[in-house]
Amino acid sequence: MIEQLRKDFPLLQTHIDEQPLCYFDSAATTQKPQCVIDAVNKFYRQDNANVHRGAHTLSAAATTQYESVRNKLAQFLNVSQREIVWTKGATESLNLIAYGLSEKLNQNDVILISPLEHHANIVPWQQVAHRTGAKLELLPVSKQGILDLEASKTLISAKKPKILSICHASNALGNIHDIAALIQVAKQFDTITVIDGAQSLLHLRPDLSAMGCDFFVFSAHKALGPTGLGGLFGRYELLNSMPVYQTGGEMIERVSFSGTTFREAPGKFEPGTPNISGVIGFGAALDYLDAIDANTLAHHEASLYHYLVNALKKIDGISIWGDTERNIGVVSFTYKNEHHFDIATFLNTYGVAVRSGHHCTQPLMDHLSLQGTVRISLAFYNSYQDVDILIDALKNTIDMLEE
Numbered sequence: 507m508i509e510q511l512r513k514d515f516p517l518l519q520t521h522i523d524e525q526p527l528c529y530f531d532s533a534a535t536t537q538k539p540q541c542v543i544d545a546v547n548k549f550y551r552q553d554n555a556n557v558h559r560g561a562h563t564l565s566a567a568a569t570t571q572y573e574s575v576r577n578k579l580a581q582f583l584n585v586s587q588r589e590i591v592w593t594k595g596a597t598e599s600l601n602l603i604a605y606g607l608s609e610k611l612n613q614n615d616v617i618l619i620s621p622l623e624h625h626a627n628i629v630p631w632q633q634v635a636h637r638t639g640a641k642l643e644l645l646p647v648s649k650q651g652i653l654d655l656e657a658s659k660t661l662i663s664a665k666k667p668k669i670l671s672i673c674h675a676s677n678a679l680g681n682i683h684d685i686a687a688l689i690q691v692a693k694q695f696d697t698i699t700v701i702d703g704a705q706s707l708l709h710l711r712p713d714l715s716a717m718g719c720d721f722f723v724f725s726a727h728k729a730l731g732p733t734g735l736g737g738l739f740g741r742y743e744l745l746n747s748m749p750v751y752q753t754g755g756e757m758i759e760r761v762s763f764s765g766t767t768f769r770e771a772p773g774k775f776e777p778g779t780p781n782i783s784g785v786i787g788f789g790a791a792l793d794y795l796d797a798i799d800a801n802t803l804a805h806h807e808a809s810l811y812h813y814l815v816n817a818l819k820k821i822d823g824i825s826i827w828g829d830t831e832r833n834i835g836v837v838s839f840t841y842k843n844e845h846h847f848d849i850a851t852f853l854n855t856y857g858v859a860v861r862s863g864h865h866c867t868q869p870l871m872d873h874l875s876l877q878g879t880v881r882i883s884l885a886f887y888n889s890y891q892d893v894d895i896l897i898d899a900l901k902n903t904i905d906m907l908e909e
């Protein structure tokens with residue numbers, strides 16, 4: 507089945523310097539299936555028009571298509587469509603939420619995040635803390651980079667934070683967090699919970715109603731969709747009560763020089779012409795995922811991940827960081843004192859695409875006392891053969907570095 511699915515991804519059929527591409531950078535962005543490429547193409551060739559405006563046929567059809575994807579995503583996440591806001595991506599979503607919640611904060615408040623966060627889930631809160639006087643504090647994480655769940659629950663109870671913002675899965679290490687357990691504790695103190703789902707949307711397909719979070723953010727490009735699009739879920743009363751983030755056309759009810767009134771959420775958070783083709787392309791990605799059994803993909807990803815981890819553990823000198831028990835399929839490793847960039851560059855000469863560096867998690871790298879790691883990130887379209895090629899290439903790389 508996986509061999510069949512791989513054929514849906516044109517870029518996986520290509521070569522890098524005459525070597526077949528082995529793509530292991532899906533945590534940065536996933537490859538796109540043909541149906542997503544076709545949907546974007548079809549929109550511009552046959553359906554192109556602006557949304558929410560015209561009485562004409564094309565505009566009405568574009569609006570219907572665009573809004574139907576909001577509905578599709580709402581069903582995918584098991585929430586209501588009026589709770590979905592489209593943005594440029596997870597980064598913009600987190601900025602919107604941090605800005606929106608900032609008026610609820612003062613110097614007596616605590617914002618709790620984890621040391622594992624992507625910069626996009628650190629810097630907006632840092633800015634808000636700076637402006638409001640609220641304190642930004644950290645959940646406990648081990649030397650290996652694993653969140654201590656029990657100590658985290660205790661800390662939430664002790665600190666009673668106004669906001670808890672944490673990733674569902676770490677982009678740097680792949681660790682999956684027991685979000686439901688953290689939310690359960692946070693709810694006792696009316697803490698607003700924000701979940702960074704950039705890495706979990708594709709791999710974990712979360713049911714947000716079951717999870718019980720107040721906000722959830724994502725990027726479409728990390729779940730087979732186009733770049734430049736993402737969004738957020740917000741529990742409706744909370745979402746609708748937040749102040750507008752950016753202003754302009756579309757998000758208004760009435761503008762006059764004596765003042766402006768705004769639409770209800772989600773409209774009030776979507777100023778200007780949206781990324782219509784991106785939304786439509788993402789709709790095709792969601793249809794594609796809906797048509798495949800999620801358990802089959804999860805099972806393949808998990809066994810591929812363990813196959814990879816076992817092979818890496820057999821190589822002397824490799825250190826794997828993070829949680830290898832609960833993981834979305836990301837392996838972050840270092841090899842002795844060799845520079846991560848050198849390893850990734852050598853691997854590239856074998857057609858193996860991995861990421862190296864701090865992965866936009868500099869505080870985590872500081873916590874682990876590392877400059878950076880080599881990150882191998884899997885998706886369901888990776889094969890055992892890909893992993894075998896990677897391991898051979900890595901052994902050759904190590905031989906070269908040791909010479």
Ligand code: PMP
Pocket residue numbers: 533534594595596597598624626627673675676677702704705725736866
């Ligand atoms: N959070 C996490 C966990 C991520 O992995 C990323 C992207 N690497 C982001 C936030 C930011 O997403 P984007 O760059 O698509 O806005």
